[in-house]
Structures are given as C-alpha cells and as structure tokens.
Amino acid sequence: MSTAAERRSVIVDERAAIDGVQDGMTIAIGGFINAAHPMAIVRQIVRSGARDLTVVGAASSGLEVDMLIAAGCARTVISAYVGAEGLAPIGPAFRRAAQTGELDVFELDEAHYYAGLRASAQRLPFNPWRAGVGTSYPDVNPRLETFADPLNGELLIAVPAIEIDIAFLHAAISDRYGNVQHAGSGYGDRALHAAADRTVVQVELIVSNEQIRQNPAATTIPGADAIVRVPYGAHPFASHGYYPADEAHIREYAAAATDWLKTGSRSRLDDYLERYVRGPADHVEYLERVGVRQVLALSEYA
Amino acid sequence: MNGAPTAKEVMAVAIANDLEDGQWVEVGANLPVPRAGALLAHLTHGPNMTVMLAMTKAYLRDVPVIEEFAFITDVAATRWAEAYYPHDRLLSEMRFRRKGVFFSGGIQIDRFGNSNLIGIGHDPRRLDLRGPGGIGTCNATLQNGCYHLVTTSHSPRVLVERCDYISALGYGDGTPGFRERYGLGANGPASIITPLCVFGFDAETRAARLKSIHPGVTLAQVREQTGFEVGSGRDVADTVAPTQEQLELLRTRIDVKGSLR
Numbered sequence: 001m002s003t004a005a006e007r008r009s010v011i012v013d014e015r016a017a018i019d020g021v022q023d024g025m026t027i028a029i030g031g032f033i034n035a036a037h038p039m040a041i042v043r044q045i046v047r048s049g050a051r052d053l054t055v056v057g058a059a060s061s062g063l064e065v066d067m068l069i070a071a072g073c074a075r076t077v078i079s080a081y082v083g084a085e086g087l088a089p090i091g092p093a094f095r096r097a098a099q100t101g102e103l104d105v106f107e108l109d110e111a112h113y114y115a116g117l118r119a120s121a122q123r124l125p126f127n128p129w130r131a132g133v134g135t136s137y138p139d140v141n142p143r144l145e146t147f148a149d150p151l152n153g154e155l156l157i158a159v160p161a162i163e164i165d166i167a168f169l170h171a172a173i174s175d176r177y178g179n180v181q182h183a184g185s186g187y188g189d190r191a192l193h194a195a196a197d198r199t200v201v202q203v204e205l206i207v208s209n210e211q212i213r214q215n216p217a218a219t220t221i222p223g224a225d226a227i228v229r230v231p232y233g234a235h236p237f238a239s240h241g242y243y244p245a246d247e248a249h250i251r252e253y254a255a256a257a258t259d260w261l262k263t264g265s266r267s268r269l270d271d272y273l274e275r276y277v278r279g280p281a282d283h284v285e286y287l288e289r290v291g292v293r294q295v296l297a298l299s300e301y302a
Numbered sequence: 303m304n305g306a307p308t309a310k311e312v313m314a315v316a317i318a319n320d321l322e323d324g325q326w327v328e329v330g331a332n333l334p335v336p337r338a339g340a341l342l343a344h345l346t347h348g349p350n351m352t353v354m355l356a357m358t359k360a361y362l363r364d365v366p367v368i369e370e371f372a373f374i375t376d377v378a379a380t381r382w383a384e385a386y387y388p389h390d391r392l393l394s395e396m397r398f399r400r401k402g403v404f405f406s407g408g409i410q411i412d413r414f415g416n417s418n419l420i421g422i423g424h425d426p427r428r429l430d431l432r433g434p435g436g437i438g439t440c441n442a443t444l445q446n447g448c449y450h451l452v453t454t455s456h457s458p459r460v461l462v463e464r465c466d467y468i469s470a471l472g473y474g475d476g477t478p479g480f481r482e483r484y485g486l487g488a489n490g491p492a493s494i495i496t497p498l499c500v501f502g503f504d505a506e507t508r509a510a511r512l513k514s515i516h517p518g519v520t521l522a523q524v525r526e527q528t529g530f531e532v533g534s535g536r537d538v539a540d541t542v543a544p545t546q547e548q549l550e551l552l553r554t555r556i557d558v559k560g561s562l563r
Contacts, residue, residue, distance in 0.1 A: 033373065060435075098429065111438060133486070155485050245373060
C-alpha cells in the first residue's frame with residue numbers, strides 16, 4: 001500500500017478541544033495566579049457540565065480554579081495556592097467549598113507539587129522531598145507519607161505521582177503540528193505537559209512551521225496533542241506579549257464569588273456564570289459580552 | 303525627605319540593614335515590605351546581590367524608578383530580566399539557595415516561629431477559616447540559608463502561642479533538638495518583623511524574644527498586641543531608625559506610589 005502519507009495538523013476547534021473530558025477525570029490547568037490560564041477551554045469545560053473532576057491547578061493557581069469550583073465541576077483541587085494576590089488573597093469559592101467540606105484540597109507545597117508531577121513524568125509511584133517533615137502537611141494530607149530513606153535513613157516525604165489525564169495550557173504560538181512556544185517563562189507548563197497523558201494547548205496565534213524552525217530553542221512543548229486558536233483566550237488573565245490581566249473583570253468575578261462566600265446566596269455568582277460562561281455559545285460570544293472596547297484597551301505598556 | 307518614617311518603612315529598613323551583598327533574595331509581589339527592604343539593600347550595599355523579581359533574575363541598580371507591580375506575573379516586571387526562572391525549574395534546583403534569604407508571611411505565627419497558611423479550625427476537612435495555601439513557604443523556609451517571618455498585622459490573632467497548623471516549620475514545639483530530630487538544619491527563622499518590633503529567637507528555649515522595638519512604640523503596646531509571652535523587655539534595643547538616604551531611596555525609587563506610607 002503506498003498512499004501518500006501526509007503530516008497531520010493537530011488544530012481543533014474549541015468544542016473539540018475538550019473531547020475526552022469525562023466526569024471524575026484528572027485535568028490540569030496551566031498558567032500562574034493571574035496569568036496564562038486557558039480560559040476559553042475552562043469556560044468550555046463549565047459549559048459541558050463536567051463533574052467530580054480532580055483539578056490540578058498551577059503550583060500557585062488563580063481564580064480559574066475558583067471558577068471550576070464555583071461551577072460545580074471540581075471535587076478535588078491539587079494546588080499550593082488558590083487566589084488572585086491583592087484582588088482576592090484567597091479564592092472565595094475555594095474558601096467556601098473547602099470550609100463546607102464540599103471540596104477536597106490536596107494540601108501540599110509548590111515543591112511537593114513539582115515532585116508529584118516529576119514522579120508522574122518518570123512513571124514512578126512517588127518522588128521524595130525533604131521539606132515538609134515535621135510540619136502539618138503529612139497530617140492534613142495523608143497521601144504525603146513520611147519515610148526513612150533506604151540509603152541513609154534520613155526522614156523524607158514521599159509525594160505520590162500526580163497523574164494527569166489531560167493538561168490544558170495557554171501559550172503564545174504554535175504551528176499546525178503542535179510545536180508550541182510560550183512567551184515569557186512558561187511558568188510550570190512544561191512540568192504539567194510531562195506529567196499528562198494528553199496535552200491540549202490554546203494559543204493566541206498559529207504560525208508557520210518555518211517560523212518555529214527559526215528558533216527551535218524557544219519550543220517549550222514539542223508536540224501538543226491538540227491546538228486550538230483562541231485570540232484573547234486567557235482573558236481575564238494576562239497573556240505575556242499580548243495583553244495584561246483585566247483587573248476590572250477579575251474583580252467582577254471575585255465580587256460575585258465573595259457574595260456566595262459571605263451570604264450563602266449564589267444569585268450574584270450564578271448571574272456571573274450565566275452572563276459570561278454558560279450563556280455565551282463560544283469564545284467569540286464571550287468576548288462580545290465583555291465588549292470589544294474593554295478587551296482592546298488591555299495593553300502591556302499602555 | 304519630608305515626613306517621619308512609617309512603621310512599614312521602619313520594617314523595610316530593618317530588613318535592608320540585615321541583608322548582605324552577594325545574597326540571593328526572593329521577592330514576591332504580595333509582600334511589599336520585604337520587596338522594598340530587598341531592593342533598598344540592593345541599591346545601597348548589594349551590587350552583587352541577586353534579586354528575584356517576578357520570577358526573573360534582575361539587576362536593578364541602574365533603574366531610576368523601580369515600579370511596583372500588583373502581580374508576580376506582571377509582564378512589565380520582567381523587562382529587567384537577565385534570566386527567567388521557569389517555575390518548575392525554580393522549585394527543583396535547591397543547591398544554590400544556600401545563599402538565599404526568604405521572607406514568609408502567615409495567617410498565624412507562633413512563639414516558636416512556626417507559621418500557618420493552611421487555615422484555622424480543628425477539622426482540616428472543615429476549617430473555620432480556609433487559608434490561601436502554603437504556596438512555596440514550606441520548602442523555601444527550609445532550603446534558603448536564612449529566613450524571616452514578616453507580618454504587617456501585629457495582633458494577638460496573628461502572633462499566637464501555637465499555630466493550628468504548621469505549613470512552614472520554625473522550632474517545632476521548642477524542645478531542644480526538635481529540628482535535628484527530623485534531620486533538618488538547626489536554623490529556623492532568624493526573626494519575626496512586625497510593625498511594632500523585631501523578635502529574635504532564644505538560643506536555648508527557642509522561643510521568640512524581643513530584640514528591638516520600633517521608634518515611638520512602647521513595651522506595653524507590644525505586650526498587649528502579642529498572643530505569647532514577650533519577656534521582661536530587658537536588653538531590648540531600639541530598632542535602628544531609617545537614615546535620610548534610605549528614606550529618600552525608598553520614596554523616590556522603590557516605593558514611589560507610597561504603599562508603605
């Protein structure tokens with residue numbers, strides 16, 4: 001058989017980007033606090049009604065994780081921080097759901113988080129780490145086990161592998177074959193990719209394969225399984241090289257979620273979710289609801 | 303410079319005076335006081351200091367005004383980078399942190415220098431107050447050569463006898479050799495820096511002990527606002543007041559917007 005085999009494009013549309021997400025699965029959401037979260041995909045996951053997800057946030061995650069909790073998608077969160085720094089020091093829905101016991105928090109330090117991802121990447125049951133012995137971490141999270149290392153008998157923490165079914169990331173550019181290049185440091189996205197069975201990346205721009213080849217050292221994810229093009233797809237969070245965080249919009253979400261935390265009434269939070277997440281049919285409609293003027297006003301150096 | 307130094311400026315100067323050239327200092331966005339202290343040291347006596355700003359290696363002595371950024375992810379804060387620290391790499395490479403200095407906050411800080419960002423309440427599954435999470439403080443307080451606890455809220459709710467949970471280990475329960483029994487270095491936190499005073503830790507009892515009181519603050523005020531026994535107050539110095547040069551650098555190059563004022 002000699003069919004002319006052709007290299008396959010991995011570009012998909014935003015609905016297909018979440019193909020394979022099933023209730024109870026472990027998904028990861030890349031980025032860091034107020035930047036680089038794949039929000040077009042996060043909103044699509046909320047629209048899909050997925051439930052009981054274990055959400056591996058960034059080592060320190062932002063209100064994208066809070067939103068997945070608020071929308072009832074998350075059962076367990078693995079992250080060392082959920083919040084928006086000065087805009088919301090503790091994620092309001094995270095706080096509420098953890099306090100009522102609706103949410104399991106896999107309590108760990110950022111260093112444990114990467115040890116767990118490394119174990120998954122290395123196909124090992126755990127990675128050892130020293131920090132944490134003598135603290136409350138092994139008490140509040142029984143999955144972190146203190147053990148004596150077999151060589152020298154030193155006390156260490158065994159951090160279990162954090163095995164991810166699908167990692168969802170946001171980056172600057174990719175070619176049609178899934179060669180992804182971040183702008184900026186890329187935070188912990190490489191580690192999430194390495195720990196995941198499948199990696200789906202939303203990008204600001206699809207570029208030519210030749211452009212990627214001009215600077216192969218800049219390729220951070222060499223071979224994503226699927227790429228989806230969503231300009232302004234990290235909104236309301238920052239996308240390095242494209243736009244800063246939309247603080248006004250982050251405050252709008254935080255205020256709605258804080259209302260749920262303080263009053264127990266979901267009405268403002270549900271209004272937010274209906275207006276910006278469940279209501280819009282797709283990413284373009286989301287941006288239309290935010291407003292062209294507000295989106296285009298976002299400029300890194302004004 | 304017009305205006306007496308504020309409590310936060312006194313804290314920043316205390317931090318700066320303690321830092322040494324050649325150290326590696328991690329500056330987070332959410333702790334404006336340690337940020338200002340580290341940058342002040344860098345400008346005055348730290349030409350070989352590495353300041354980690356917004357997860358970059360930055361050299362800032364030639365920067366006329368070092369703008370303040372709301373977020374650790376602010377792209378504008380990366381424009382002075384000599385290198386990025388990709389976060390997964392930063393949290394894997396521990397060896398260089400021997401020359402590191404770290405500053406940690408806490409929703410509770412106890413008498414033995416333990417600190418808590420996990421939460422408050424008896425049942426960890428149903429906390430009365432869910433904290434933000436420990437971020438990287440458990441690891442950074444162990445791996446850096448030196449660390450300080452910093453709070454801008456000196457109150458009996460923050461400075462407590464015992465933390466409900468320990469996310470960053472100090473001297474444990476204070477028994478001799480607590481840290482050594484876990485195979486950890488002897489050094490817990492060097493100090494607790496607050497808007498009223500600086501605590502050190504007693505070499506024998508491992509308990510917090512007043513080291514210096516800020517200008518204009520009384521021992522009675524410190525006692526009243528602290529949830530643990532602060533001692534007799536004998537041998538307590540006055541915190542060194544900011545010099546005119548330090549205040550000018552703070553107000554014209556480091557903290558122009560006045561978040562410490």
